[in-house]
Amino acid sequence: VLIAVAGAEARAKMSYRVDFWVQAVVVFAVQMGLAWVVWDAVFDESGASTIAGFDRQGIVVYSAAALLVQRLTLGVVFDAGMSTDVYEGSLSRFLLYPEPYPAMKYAQQAGALAPQLVQIAMFGVALAFLFPGAQVHPSAASIAMGLASCVVGNLLWWAIAFPVHSVAFWADNVWSLLLATRLVSQLLGGMLLPLDAFPAWARPALEVLPFRHLFAEPVQTMLGRRDVAEWSGNLAQGVLWCGAFALVGVWTWRRGRLAYTGAGAG
Amino acid sequence: MIRYLRLWARFVAFSFSRALTFRLDFFFRVGMDALWYAQYFVYFAILNAATPTLGGWTAGEVRLFAGSLFVYDALQMTLIANNMWMFPQLVNRGDLDYHLVRPVSALFVVSLRDFAANSFLNLLMAIGIFAWILSGYEGPMDAPRLLLFAALVPVGVFLHWAVQMLFLMPVFWTHSAHGLRDLHWSLDSWNARPVGIYRGWLRRALLTLLPLGVIVSYPARILIEGPSLEVPLHMLAVAAAFYGIVRLVWSRGLAAYSSASS
Numbered sequence: 001v002l003i004a005v006a007g008a009e010a011r012a013k014m015s016y017r018v019d020f021w022v023q024a025v026v027v028f029a030v031q032m033g034l035a036w037v038v039w040d041a042v043f044d045e046s047g048a049s050t051i052a053g054f055d056r057q058g059i060v061v062y063s064a065a066a067l068l069v070q071r072l073t074l075g076v077v078f079d080a081g082m083s084t085d086v087y088e089g090s091l092s093r094f095l096l097y098p099e100p101y102p103a104m105k106y107a108q109q110a111g112a113l114a115p116q117l118v119q120i121a122m123f124g125v126a127l128a129f130l131f132p133g134a135q136v137h138p139s140a141a142s143i144a145m146g147l148a149s150c151v152v153g154n155l156l157w158w159a160i161a162f163p164v165h166s167v168a169f170w171a172d173n174v175w176s177l178l179l180a181t182r183l184v185s186q187l188l189g190g191m192l193l194p195l196d197a198f199p200a201w202a203r204p205a206l207e208v209l210p211f212r213h214l215f216a217e218p219v220q221t222m223l224g225r226r227d228v229a230e231w232s233g234n235l236a237q238g239v240l241w242c243g244a245f246a247l248v249g250v251w252t253w254r255r256g257r258l259a260y261t262g263a264g265a266g
Numbered sequence: 267m268i269r270y271l272r273l274w275a276r277f278v279a280f281s282f283s284r285a286l287t288f289r290l291d292f293f294f295r296v297g298m299d300a301l302w303y304a305q306y307f308v309y310f311a312i313l314n315a316a317t318p319t320l321g322g323w324t325a326g327e328v329r330l331f332a333g334s335l336f337v338y339d340a341l342q343m344t345l346i347a348n349n350m351w352m353f354p355q356l357v358n359r360g361d362l363d364y365h366l367v368r369p370v371s372a373l374f375v376v377s378l379r380d381f382a383a384n385s386f387l388n389l390l391m392a393i394g395i396f397a398w399i400l401s402g403y404e405g406p407m408d409a410p411r412l413l414l415f416a417a418l419v420p421v422g423v424f425l426h427w428a429v430q431m432l433f434l435m436p437v438f439w440t441h442s443a444h445g446l447r448d449l450h451w452s453l454d455s456w457n458a459r460p461v462g463i464y465r466g467w468l469r470r471a472l473l474t475l476l477p478l479g480v481i482v483s484y485p486a487r488i489l490i491e492g493p494s495l496e497v498p499l500h501m502l503a504v505a506a507a508f509y510g511i512v513r514l515v516w517s518r519g520l521a522a523y524s525s526a527s528s
Contacts, residue, residue, distance in 0.1 A: 026445075030452040034459070038313070041463035046317035173291035176298040183301045187308060197312050 001099050009111030024119045028067060035063035052197035057134035058223075059194065064127055065219045066191050069146075071116040073153035073214050074182065075109045081161065081178070083168035092262045102253065106158055113154070137224035145231050146222030152238040153214045159245035160185070160210070166249070169256030190216025210245075213238035270374060278381045285383035292384045299343065299388040303336050303395060306458065321462025326403055327490045331460050333396035334419070334486040340392035341423045343385040349377050350430050354443035360525040373516055377427060410493045418485040421501045426457070426481050428508035431516075438519035457481040477504045 042048075043056045054062055082105060085091040094101045124143070138146075164181050167174045186192055189211030198206060206212060217234045220226050226234070285292050310332050314325040323331060353376055356362040365372045365379075400407065433450035437443040456472065461483035464472050472479030484497050 027448050027452045030449065031455075034456055037463055037468070038459060041321055042313060042317045045319045045322075048316065051316050171290040171294070173294070176291065176294035180294070180298040180301045183298070183305050187305045192305070192309055193312055197316065199312075199315065 003107070005104060005107040006111030009108045009114075024115070024122065028064075028119065028123060031067050032060075032064045035067070036060050039063065052194040053225075054194065055135045057131040058136050061127055061131050061134045061136050062194055062219060062223065064123070065222060066215050068116075068120045068123055069150055069153070069215055069218045069222075070186075070191055072113060072120060072150045073157050073218065074185075075113055075116070075154060075157065081105075082165035083174045083178075086165075086168040086256075086260065089262045091260060095257075102162065102249070106155075109158065110154070138222055139224055142224040142226070143222050145226070145228070146218050149213070149218035149221050149231070149235060149238070152235055152242065153218050155242050156210060156213050156238055156245070157185070159242045159249060162249035163245065163252045166252035166256045169252075169259045185211045185214055188212075189214040190219070210238075210241035213241060270370065273370060273374075274378055274381075277379055278383075281381035282383040292387075295382075295384040296387050296391075299340065299385065300391060302339070303392065306332055306335065321460030321464075323460050323462060323490065326405065327486075328460060329399050330403055330489055331483065331486040333392075333399035334415070334489070335458055335482050336392040337389070337396050338419055338422050338426075338482050338485070340385060340389035341419065342426050344382050344389050345423065346377060346427050346430075347385070348380040348382050350427075350434060352380065353431075353434050354437040354447070357437045357523065358441060362523065363525050366520070372520075373513075377431070405490065406492070407489070411489050414488045414493050414498065415485050418488060418498060418501055421498075421505050422481040422485055425477055425501070425505045425508060426454075428505065428512045429476065429478070429481075430454075431512050432508070435512075435515050435519050438522045453478060457483070460486075473500070474504065477508070480504055 039051075039056065039059050042051065049055065051059060082091070082101075085094065085105075091101070094104055097104060128138070160181065161178065164177050165174060167177060171177075188206060188209055190206075191214070195203065195206050195212060195216050213234065217226070217231075217238065221231050221234075310320070310328050313320055314328055318324065320328050356365070356376065362372070362376070365375045368375060430450055433446045434443050436446055440446075453476070457478040461469070461472065461479035464479055469479065480501055484501050487497055488494070
């Protein structure tokens with residue numbers, strides 16, 4: 001049932017072709033172009049040959065890869081979240097289904113990632129041609145390991161966002177809360193800047209926090225900057241964080257269901 | 267003019283009473299904006315640790331730019347962001363009809379009806395952060411710079427509104443503003459970087475055709491480089507040109523608008 005749900009969502013998302021191409025090409029080009037311009041200016045004005053362990057082209061590749069990985073790990077946060085179902089009352093429908101609601105929603109958002117997967121494949125190849133001189137060394141194995149990290153990253157974001165969505169049982173709007181969670185994750189997870197660019201005193205804290213498993217680890221792994229031992233250790237940490245947030249999610253879900261009345265009811 | 271100001275005052279009063287009904291969301295949004303400021307502050311601090319200047323501006327000047335960005339963003343979030351979010355839905359659902367029959371400009375109502383009371387609190391916070399940055403700024407600072415800056419920030423907000431409207435108004439013909447709205451959000455981050463980092467044709471384009479490089483950087487230039495005639499004239503000329511284009515596209519859009527029920 002869950003695979004069928006994911007498949008249906010994937011077909012639905014792929015049918016919006018204009019949105020797909022605007023998202024795939026134009027939005028990505030705009031975001032990557034900005035990263036390129038910023039890092040170009042930083043390298044020019046500092047005269048440095050490497051920053052945060054990357055050369056000029058390498059850091060642009062990192063930024064572009066982080067943008068692509070973000071689409072895969074964060075997925076569709078706002079449209080397919082539980083808060084929408086709570087506000088619209090459509091949660092009632094899901095509660096009648098034989099499959100657990102969180103599993104159904106996860107399958108739905110996993111299916112919605114189909115366009116992002118196509119975009120990663122398209123631009124991943126394009127990046128290799130655009131920056132042949134970058135000092136990063138992706139290989140088939142590193143990309144496969146990186147994709148596994150993306151799966152864990154996606155699950156982790158789902159586990160982080162689920163309790164935040166659950167606040168919808170008690171509050172009238174959680175959009176700001178979700179956006180705040182995303183802002184923190186992007187900054188502390190290596191989406192805006194490589195984590196090695198942070199001051200030395202901040203890095204141990206960033207290592208401990210869960211956010212690097214959302215962006216930095218999948219990207220560094222894909223770019224061939226993690227060996228198998230480092231990767232597997234990081235993957236295990238990511239899975240542990242998923243478990244920790246899942247426990248919080250289960251607790252909020254159980255409490256929230258008691259408060260749920262369904263739109264129009266009560 | 268007085269009539270429009272009184273109408274806007276009613277919008278503000280109504281928005282405050284509505285915002286205080288949803289108190290939890292009120293504070294969530296305040297917290298979200300505070301985190302946005304923190305994100306940019308840390309971002310620029312890290313970039314400035316890697317380079318002595320960014321776009322030709324020193325760390326202190328970039329901090330001043332960041333402060334200007336926060337004030338501008340809080341203003342646009344307070345005055346227009348909610349309205350821009352709702353505009354495509356007004357067109358798609360036919361709710362624009364209600365505004366078209368009112369005896370005031372529909373463009374005025376559509377653009378300024380929803381005053382975000384919660385973001386107003388952030389505006390006060392942004393002004394506080396700006397004042398704190400200003401107090402630690404080591405370069406020259408005087409009243410003419412501050413006055414001209416204060417006059418140009420609203421022009422930047424106006425320009426931001428005009429650019430955003432141009433991205434949203436195709437909804438009159440396409441019936442979906444999803445892709446273009448995403449594109450505008452992405453492009454909007456280009457105005458959150460000092461204009462000096464853009465060079466050549468890109469810089470020229472960002473100062474004229476798509477004036478994102480003008481919106482925040484030009485008021486900040488006044489603070490950093492001192493008052494000049496070039497900056498305000500450039501901003502006013504671009505703002506006037508874009509307002510003319512918005513009016514033109516708006517009237518064409520209304521001609522194409524058929525309401526949801528027809």
